[in-house]
Amino acid sequence: MNSQKTAFVTLLFTSDIHGHVYPTDYRGPGERNLGLAKLSTLIRKERLSDPSLLLLDNGDLIQGTPFMYHYAKYGGKGTHPAARALNHLRYDAAVVGNHEFDYGLDLLRRTVRDSAFPWLSANIVNGEDGKPAFGKPYLIRETDEGIRIAVLGLTTHYIPNWEHPDNIRGLAFEDALESARRWIAHIREAERPDAVVVCYHGGFERDLATGEPAEPLTGENQGYAMCLQLEGIDVLLTGHQHRLLAGELNGVTIAQPGSAGQAIAKVRLEFGRNAGAGWSLRGKSAELLAVDGTVEADPEMLALFADDERNTQQWLDQPIGAAEGDMSIPDSFKARLADHAFTEFVNRVQMEATGADISCTAIFTDEARGFGERITMRDIVSNYIYPNTLKVLRLTGRDIKAALEKSACYFMLQGEGRHIRICPAYLAPKPQHYNYDMWEGIEYELDISKPEGERVVKLLRGGVPLEPDQPYEVVMNSYRAGGGGNFDMFRGKPVVREIPTDMTEIMADYILARKTIRATCDHNWKVVY
Structure with missing residues (x-):
């Protein structure tokens, strides 16, 4: 029997990559401190100290650079570059973001099929039967020590206010806050996890210090309400607003790693073994690992996409x-x-x-x-x-x-x-x-x-x-x-x-x-x- 009394689980989390694989903004020459190729170097380093870490993406992945535009608009063949990149980096799950719909449902569904990991969104459902449209609403990951982590995926339900109707035909977007409330209760009862992590492609509608509205309260961003109103949530990983955040709100650990791969969020969960059996969450922390001039792009990632990048640059x-x-x-x-x-x-x-x-x-x-x-x-x-x-x-x-x-x-x-x-x-x-x-x-x-x-x-x-x-x-x-x-x-x-x-x-x-x-x-x- 494993008598270990303390164990740790590491979460790494990206959001709003917006198609940045290479460290470039495509506006001119010179390397920029962004992109998945540089994040890959940070991910490799973190895996050395924790090979079993959980790696998550929070959406807005397949749109935002000429690289992705060229693939989508000019008949890109083979595995979608976004899926290829996250497959290579061994992501455990991704969340559907609002910009995932920009090139239409066919391309999005092909990207999901190309992925070696599930795409989560509990509140985007089929209009006909009300079931999650992209398969899994949540992911359960169990560590070697028997610690169970639940990851619930949610997407801002404000998408129909922006997106072309043809790109979301047949889908319904449930209120993210209410969907989270229902699914967290289900997960706590049915799965008995030791920690619940919510991956929400949405941000904070209120000032984190004062609680005053930071924008019109349309429902586009509900992160503040989630931290204050939801029971049973331990970590809220956010995005959509392109902010750099790491901290705590009402006892919930929060993080948001900016955009374009400028940083990756790292959340560390500490568990203690119970007297009888099982584990209890004893401590939580969040930090941002920034991509700066000291971080080199991963040569393997650059080589993997060299032909795609060359074709894009020639077209540009x-x-x-x-x-x-x-x-x-x-x-x-x-x-x-x-x-x-x-x-x-x-x-x-x-x-x-x-x-x-x-x-x-x-x-x-x-x-x-x-x-x-x-x-x-x-x-x-x-x-x-x-x-x-x-x-x-x-x-x-x-x-x-x-x-x-x-x-x-x-x-x-x-x-x-x-x-x-x-x-x-x-x-x-x-x-x-x-x-x-x-x-x-x-x-x-x-x-x-x-x-x-x-x-x-x-x-x-x-x-x-x-x-x-x-x-x-x-x-x-x-x-x-x-x-x-x-x-x-x-x-x-x-x-x-x-x-x-x-x-x-x-x-x-x-x-x-x-x-x-x-x-x-x-x-x-x-x-x-």
Whole structure:
């Protein structure tokens, strides 16, 4: 009989890898401190001290880099790269994230079939029978010492508010908090685990220190409520928000390892043997292991994907056209303060593709640099990083004004000099530059010196004020058209037209057809303060 009195279980946990295998961001040369190839080095090191550790991924794995886009859109053959990578690293389980649906159910299900581990999501169920759509809702892992660890997978149920209906057809998304409550009770009773770990592709809706709402309480993120309301949960591993977190909330050990493979979370569970039989959880800790300049990429991982990476890089460097005039974005903040040639270009492409007279778009990240004189596919996917399609909504003038007021909340004035700044809500818990839209087809001004809700001081079309009740056709990306970013004024509005083609393809085809595009800027809008 094993008389050992103390035992430890190690959990390693990744989340929001977003397709980063190689240590690159694909925007330019040079190695970055990110990606699964570098995480592999940390995982190997941890396995030396604990060969039986539990390795988990928390979703948003198969989308987010040109590497994954190229595979999905250009007929990638063989085992999906995401499954190949996690198989090689011997992952024990993965959770379905919201971006797993971006390329459609067929590709997601093929990825699941290619995986040598289960994909968990207890609250994504089949619409017909209510059973978990991806097979297993949870995983039970028993150590050599007889310690039983339960891992429950959950996904933010807010997905139908963003995703194209075709990509989630036949699925139902149960409330993650209530699903967790039901499944944890079942697991505790039926499986008798020594510890329950919840892997939730969602984040924290409230400030962890004060409990104050950190965002509109839509149900997109329920991590705070899970820690306070659920009985029988020992560890909550989170994601979706791209935050770097490790600690404890209401006795629940929590962790979130950022995004793109910049870190991996390590949770250590200590168990003591009971006087009679079995084990009791005696201690818990969480930390983040960061990928920095001292971490070398694993040569085996690099070799495993060398052909895929080479093909991707060659595709990215294909010249597709040229720009005449300045379409570069040297300062993304300034480009959001007044009409800019690059955003005008994107809006005009959207208008031409759909026939709509009004359009809105965003500069998605601060890393977007617009176009130089020579345009390649790398330029397209570096600026337009999401696989959005286009929708034309029928909106009233009142809806448009409300959307502009929502976007105006992106800015604030600070200090005695009343300097204009980005509102902190758009910077934490993660940057949300993609939730500030810039419009074409209307003339408007936003005055940030005025209170929120009163900042639209000019709103015209063709020099004439927009009528509050008059209908207008407006094109936007599919995420925004579903109300993404808390643009509630768009939810449920009539969809006039829909273009199912990925916007990056639309932009590339537009440039290929013209060979040379010309920078234009009609200065139809500006921010004042």
